[in-house]
Amino acid sequence: MQGFCVIGIIIAIGYIAARCRVGGPTAQMVLNRFSYFVSTPCLMFALLSKEHLSDVFKPSIVVAILCAVITGAIFLALNAAFFRLKLADATIGVLISMFMNANNIGLPIATYILGDPAAVTPIVLIQGILFTPVALTMLDLSTKDTISVKAIVSQPLHQPILIGVLIGIATSAISDAAGWFVVPSYIYDPINIVGGSSVPLILMAFGMSLRNSKPFGEGADYVATITAALLKNAVMPIVAFLLAYFLMGFRGADLYACVVLAALPTAQNVYNYASRYEVGMRLARDGILVSTLSSPLFIFVIAWLLG
Template identity: 65%
Template sequence: MPGLLSAMEGFCVIGIVIATGYVAARMRIGGPTAQMVLNRFSFFVSSPCLMFAILSKEKIFEIFHSSIVVAFFSALLVGVVFLILNRLFFHMKAADATIGALNSLYLNSNNIGLPIATYILGNPALVAPILVMQQAVFTPIGLTVLDVTTKGKVSAKEILKQPLHQPLLIGSLLGIVVSAISAKVGYFVVPDCIYDPIDMIGNSAVPMILMAFGMSLHGTKPLQDKSNIPAVFTVAALKNIVMPIIAFLLSYFVMGFRGATLYACVVLAALPTGQNVYNYAARYNVGLSFARDGILFSTLSSPIFIAIIAVLLG
């Protein structure tokens, strides 16, 4: 399976970038604030540019492919399951539980999803609906909850203003608008002299997020917070096992997908948790070790389950 081997090479590339961040922190390159700077720059600048660059050149009908229904409900159900389990067993506070829910449902659709969609599924545009869903729905909701719980107050005005505080959402929506206008007029409306620097800045988002994640590993040990161990493994199981099963059931029995579309929905559901979740945890300074451990174990186990799905459905 050359496609599967290429995807595993993609995981290797990601691991090397994370390791680079770890080594940089160990050698104290960038000083003690390097991780914070990378997180903030990615959150406010690079990632919005990346979303705009990807979605603005994507066909509008591909962005809103019907597979978004499967991606939305499989993620939603997994997030709800975690919140129920938290209420019954883990008893985390609202902010930490929000990080847990995001850890369970948030797909690494950029730095892992794109190569997997390219090498295994043969169509990188398949991740576009996931990008839209996460940035337009789950991210604003999750960050709104984090905003409210960390500030200790509930304000309808703040909730309504929340989308204006989300650079990722703004970048995504602007990209969708440009895609729609370009489809209407028949050509890409953004001049190269404007698009190229945006694309260049966007290309820095993934390595910065990965290196910041690697830096966070220095000086800490996985599962150092023993109280989070059951929740961490629950998150990894929900993300890499339960979510693909739900995606298969929805795709096959509800949407009637078969063949390549069915395969794509299940493979993409098995993607590991996105490093963005750690970025959000760092932004609000909540659940940092929980987010880091959930992402780490989800990323380590994801290739195994993607390989199993490739054997069963590919």
């Protein structure tokens, strides 16, 4: 509850700032772009550069990858059969159904419920290295008139978040080999401080987006939005339980951690990506809101059943 309270307060601050016209009409766009190009890459580097690779590549990472892929595939199948969203909007729908809020909600939950803050590290890694580059590539290509092999191959070079992740992993590997952290504190500390602004900037930008826009307003796709949110909060934990229990043979705390983390709400980063490419913004905003509001209920049920 503390984690969700923190989220709600920061979102409310962004909403109030927009109501008071703090920053002018472009404030939301500025916060989104600064977070995307500067803060979040710094955050990814700060997190991963000091994380031992042996602590990142845990067996639970298999469950995190598979349950997210399966849930996203279910949304794609439903979209092909019923929703008929365009490629860019469908990509946002997939992200709503599979992208976990591992930082600003996952970390408090891992700390207060699981007792292990490092439990979210595999999620941060796979979303930064695997899911985010694929999603951003699809968004980038779907918003351009022409698609070329050169554009696909060069796409990772245009993704600052992925660059931050890869530099962080490389730094971690070098530090492990050297036996000491190779980045001087006077370089790491400012990067870490700037990275610390990523989450509040994203949350406040999300709060600003709620100004003068009611959830499920005109033009909203109710069915697709609610379906994506339920896939994230209800279906993904079930898939995670089946995979962890039967495929990986997890029991006790390991099983509990996989299922609880799978019930995390959709990350606010999804709205950041939608705003960056100006596609599916209403779908992202409403989906995140529904997922964030309903996620505590599912987590409480899981804690009651498995805790």
